[in-house]
Amino acid sequence: MIRVLIVDDDKLVRKGLISAMPWKAFGMEITGEANNGENALKFMETNPIDLLITDLSMPVMSGIELMRIVREKYPQVQIVVLSLHQDFEYVQEALRLGAIDYIAKIQLEQEQFEEVLGRIVKLMERKDGARGAGEQQEKSPAKASELYVYYSLYTEDLRNVTSVPAIVTEAEPGIWYTAEPPSASAAAADSNVALIRFSGLEDMDGKSVMQLIRTYGKKHLFYDYHPEKPEIRIQAGELADRDKDGGAIPMDKLKEKWSAANWIYEDDLFREQLRxxxxxxxxxxxxxxxxxxxxxEWNRLYQAILNEPIAIEDFFPSWHRFEEWLQEVRERIRLANTKPLFSPEIQSSIVKAMSLVQQNISEPMTSSEIAQMVNMSGSYFSQCFKQYVGQTYTDYVRDIRMERAKEYLRGTSKTIQWIAEQIGYSDEKYFSRLFREHVGMLPSEYRQTAD
Incomplete structure (x- = not known):
């Protein structure tokens, strides 16, 4: 049984997670809850846990501080973070600290509970498997100048591995090596296995070679593998330059680039962002x-035109597969956006306007202001927007704001005034009246029905 500790300063969120999620169906049990990092650490001193689910923004001790301490004191504990959409940068820091996943609070709908827990269990099993492999007695290879190493791309399921020859030695689950060159048939591409030829090993002992093999599998194989490459050749010395720290990843710029619509319509820009x-x-x-x-974010932006929401795979075995998925997403949005009446430039401007509304939902922006930002005249923008989206700019903005308000009401215990301000209304009473006209009940009533 996986022992779970939930940490969140919002009592409603804690109780909601504890009561609504099908924990037992996934071999989990809630052993405790805490309202901040300090109380979570006190609980962990006397109660063993396997999984920590923590909010990031909390008083007394934040989730990030808690994660740093847990990583040092309880390295065996796996961590999942809770977040709101505004916590994107904090989520990246949490992932840097070893979180295996995160849960967006405002996504937690009844039909998604099993999907969320199923994903977490898979990620825990994968990480436990890697940890267990590392704890096994190391089967270091004998001294050799060259080694052929086979990596399974799906270490959680080795039943489909067919191209690994019988002469290999298993270093750990999913990794095999041999000094014997493979036959032409064995070297043929296999969708489940990558073959790497390591050279320049003559000055390395067995333990160093094993560390090289393991590090390559964790850090580089994902990006090097391609199903059309039957064999990848690696010089041991070249990996040292790859492993140098390239500095902090600019997450805010990364999100900004991929949240914008330009990469969907401009082929050169898409290729550049991929690179x-x-x-x-x-x-x-x-x-x-x-x-x-x-x-x-894309589902929020394109919900008006997509027949089905964009789904992401739980696990990508290679950059090649990730790139295929991203291209599929791009093509789906492009096809959904195809309107014969409009030029690509006009389509791009309208989608950019939709993106700006989504990204600046708390700022009241008029139709003429948005039109100016996408380089269109006010009247022509209004006409094109209605024909393209199927509703006026004003109605679109109102619908987006009301949907965001419902998410906040379901996922947080923040005040009505706070929610109103987050979606661009300074007057709580005015917001409540609009919400009732749109939804059929006051925000406070909606929150009660959503509990």
């Missing part, structure tokens, strides 16, 4: 979690 993203060579789990957040 920049690949050069960051961030850990695959972190890359997936960042784009999980971005896919949520």
């Amino acid at each position: 920049e993203l690949r050069e960051l060579r961030m850990p695959p789990v972190r890359l997936a979690r960042i784009f999980f957040s971005l896919s949520d």
Whole structure:
């Protein structure tokens, strides 16, 4: 049984998670709850846990501070973070500190509970498997100048591995090596296995070679593998330059670029952003979690035109597969946005306007202001926007704000005034009246029905 501790300063969130999530169905049990980091650490002193689910923004001790201490004192504990959409940068810091996943509070709908817990269990199993492999007695290879190493791209399921020859030695689950060159048939591309030829090993002992093999699998294989490459050749010396720290990843700029619409319509820009993203060579789990957040933003932005929401895979075995997914997303949005009456430039301007509304929901921006920002005249913008989106700019903004308000009402216990300000209304009474006209009940009544 996986023992879970939930930490959040919002009592409503804690109680909601504890009572609504199907913990037992996924082999989990709630062993405790805490309202800040300090109380969580006190609880952990006397109560063993396996999974910590923590908010990031809390009084007394933040979730980030809590994570740093837990990583040092309880390295075996796995961590999932809770966040609101505004916590994007904090989420990235949490992922840097080793969080395996995060849960967006305002996404927690009844039908998503099983999906969320299922994903967490898979990630825990994958990380536990990697940790267990590291604790096994190391099977270091004998001294050799060259080594052929086979990596399974799906270490959680080795049943489909067929191209690894019988002469290999298993270093750990999902990694095999041999000094014997593979036959032409064995070297053929396999969608489940990558073959890496390491050279320049003559001055390295077995333990150093094993460390090299493991490090390559964790940090570089994801980006190097391509199904059309039957064999990847690596010189041991060249990995030292790759491992140098390239500095902090500019997460705010990264999110801004991929939240904008330009990459969807401009091929050169899409290729350039892909190149920049690949050069960051961030850990695959972190890359997936960042784009999980971005896919949520895209669903918000394009919900009016998409037949089905954009879904992201729980696990990408390679950069090649991630790039395929991103291209599929781009094509879906482009096709959904295709309106024969409008030029690509006008379509791009309208989508950019929709993006600006989403990103600046707390700022009251008129139709003429938005038109100026996307280089269109006010009257022509209003006409094109209504034909393209299917509703006037004013109605679109109101609908977006009301949907965001419902999410805040479901996912937080913040005051009505706070929620009104977050979506661009300074007057709580005016917001409440609009909400009732749109939803059929007051915000306070909606919150009670959503509990």
